Amino acid sequence: MPKKSKSIIQEFAELKNFTIDAPSVHLLSYLYCMKNRVVILNKVDPANSNPVNVGLANINNELLIEEIKSILNREIIPVRLNDFEIHKALKIGFYLEEEGVSFRLKLKPADEASNSPDATMVEVLNEIMGLAARLQATDIHIERYEDDVDVRFRIDGILHQITTSLNPESIAEAISRLKVLAGLDIVERRHAQDGRIIALYKEGGVERNIDFRLAVIPGPFGEDAVMRILDSAKPFIGLKKLSLSPEVHELFGNLVSNPEGMILVTGPTGSGKTTTLYSVLHDIQSIDKKILTVEDPIEYTFDKVNQKQVSEAMGFAEYARAFLRQNPDIMLIGEIRDEETAAVAFRAAYTGHLVLSTMHTNDAVRTISRLQTLKIDSNLIAGTLLGALAQRLLRTLCQNCLYETPPDEREKLYFGLKSNDTKFHKSHGCDKCDGIGFKGRIGIYELFVPDEELSDMIACEKPVHEIRHRALQKGMKSLLTDGLEKARQGLTSLAEIRRLVPYRHIIE
Numbered sequence: 001m002p003k004k005s006k007s008i009i010q011e012f013a014e015l016k017n018f019t020i021d022a023p024s025v026h027l028l029s030y031l032y033c034m035k036n037r038v039v040i041l042n043k044v045d046p047a048n049s050n051p052v053n054v055g056l057a058n059i060n061n062e063l064l065i066e067e068i069k070s071i072l073n074r075e076i077i078p079v080r081l082n083d084f085e086i087h088k089a090l091k092i093g094f095y096l097e098e099e100g101v102s103f104r105l106k107l108k109p110a111d112e113a114s115n116s117p118d119a120t121m122v123e124v125l126n127e128i129m130g131l132a133a134r135l136q137a138t139d140i141h142i143e144r145y146e147d148d149v150d151v152r153f154r155i156d157g158i159l160h161q162i163t164t165s166l167n168p169e170s171i172a173e174a175i176s177r178l179k180v181l182a183g184l185d186i187v188e189r190r191h192a193q194d195g196r197i198i199a200l201y202k203e204g205g206v207e208r209n210i211d212f213r214l215a216v217i218p219g220p221f222g223e224d225a226v227m228r229i230l231d232s233a234k235p236f237i238g239l240k241k242l243s244l245s246p247e248v249h250e251l252f253g254n255l256v257s258n259p260e261g262m263i264l265v266t267g268p269t270g271s272g273k274t275t276t277l278y279s280v281l282h283d284i285q286s287i288d289k290k291i292l293t294v295e296d297p298i299e300y301t302f303d304k305v306n307q308k309q310v311s312e313a314m315g316f317a318e319y320a321r322a323f324l325r326q327n328p329d330i331m332l333i334g335e336i337r338d339e340e341t342a343a344v345a346f347r348a349a350y351t352g353h354l355v356l357s358t359m360h361t362n363d364a365v366r367t368i369s370r371l372q373t374l375k376i377d378s379n380l381i382a383g384t385l386l387g388a389l390a391q392r393l394l395r396t397l398c399q400n401c402l403y404e405t406p407p408d409e410r411e412k413l414y415f416g417l418k419s420n421d422t423k424f425h426k427s428h429g430c431d432k433c434d435g436i437g438f439k440g441r442i443g444i445y446e447l448f449v450p451d452e453e454l455s456d457m458i459a460c461e462k463p464v465h466e467i468r469h470r471a472l473q474k475g476m477k478s479l480l481t482d483g484l485e486k487a488r489q490g491l492t493s494l495a496e497i498r499r500l501v502p503y504r505h506i507i508e
């Protein structure tokens with residue numbers, strides 16, 4: 001008998017037998033629903049605590065069912081729906097403007113697209129890209145596998161799988177459509193191509209343009225696409241909005257008001273280097289200074305800053321050389337990654353300009369050895385480098401569902417924590433954070449400022465570990481120390497520090 005009853009439950013229900021009530025659907029967040037393939041069905045009456053019908057793709061996922069019960073704080077009746085119907089219900093519940101939800105993306109040229117046979121596909125892309133913008137994703141990944149299509153959004157540095165109506169039959173059309181919108185060659189399917197798509201995004205009655213940088217790459221089952229999202233509405237509001245500790249903020253603030261010298265921001269891709277440099281520009285821009293930048297790509301435009309984008313014809317080094325003849329006060333060179341750029345950047349920095357740039361090094365002091373391998377003379381580094389700021393972005397614990405908890409034995413050992421050092425935090429996950437337990441990101445920083453003694457050590461080509469050791473002795477706060485301080489304040493977790501701070505720093 002149990003077998004039979006199970007098989008009845010296992011049958012798919014039909015969406016048309018339920019109503020979709022937008023305020024009820026909203027009791028679970030969009031991202032949560034998309035990630036877990038769930039949707040609330042029928043009207044939920046807040047006045048009682050009657051069980052709620054919840055559509056699920058997998059009704060045997062007991063953990064998920066328990067989690068939804070605890071979020072809604074009432075019993076639920078699991079209803080098995082296929083992905084298509086869940087998606088449809090979510091679209092009705094969340095997406096339609098007239099239902100009071102509030103975001104809409106229009107790919108340009110909208111008029112031409114809406115009358116073409118591709119209109120349905122454009123609608124699908126509008127939805128995916130609009131959702132990514134609304135969730136403040138930084139990237140959209142559309143990947144083609146043999147029998148499957150994955151769409152994932154990178155939000156706060158972590159990829160999240162999203163349910164969409166794209167499938168192996170429709171993905172080629174979707175990518176062709178993106179290529180058309182980005183002005184790429186749709187016939188070319190054997191080489192990687194890059195382009196950009198500008199879309200009009202509307203949320204809460206306010207419109208703005210969002211720039212999607214499309215990169216298409218061929219694969220065995222067709223093309224994959226990644227779109228980097230450059231949203232000019234993202235605030236770059238100065239150094240005080242970064243999470244620099246007060247002493248680092250003051251020291252770094254002093255460095256950037258120097259009339260000449262080199263300041264480097266270092267860290268891996270996605271560690272927030274651009275945000276830091278833009279914050280500096282925001283603070284130092286003024287009518288009496290000429291500021292030139294060369295970037296790849298320009299992510300945010302400033303009113304009084306002359307910004308250039310690298311191209312095939314002109315790279316970082318060529319722009320930097322040309323800038324020297326433009327009589328600037330301050331130059332921002334997006335990245336130093338070759339000898340030529342390093343040489344021009346340092347020439348600018350010791351001939352009376354303040355130069356800001358980034359490098360891909362693990363920590364602040366290691367910048368020195370990287371510059372030496374790029375053939376910059378050690379005396380020149382010693383005399384020109386004002387400071388190097390290493391940074392990482394850690395996810396911020398959701399302040400709504402965090403709780404204090406002592407570190408476990410493994411964490412104590414890993415971080416070498418003292419037995420009375422117990423005030424750390426974790427989070428449960430709640431509807432405010434889409435069940436993720438994190439919301440937003442916070443920077444951790446390590447600022448190396450060579451004084452006379454440290455400059456001498458650089459000039460004498462002392463080993464980097466000795467310079468680092470001496471800098472730490474003299475009070476440089478390491479990435480690890482800054483991270484642990486922020487973890488004690490409940491801003492991030494030990495697991496996040498472990499994920500992003502180099503192991504070498506932890507054992508030093």
Ligand SMILES: [Zn+2]
Binds near residue numbers: 399400429
């Ligand atoms: Zn939460």
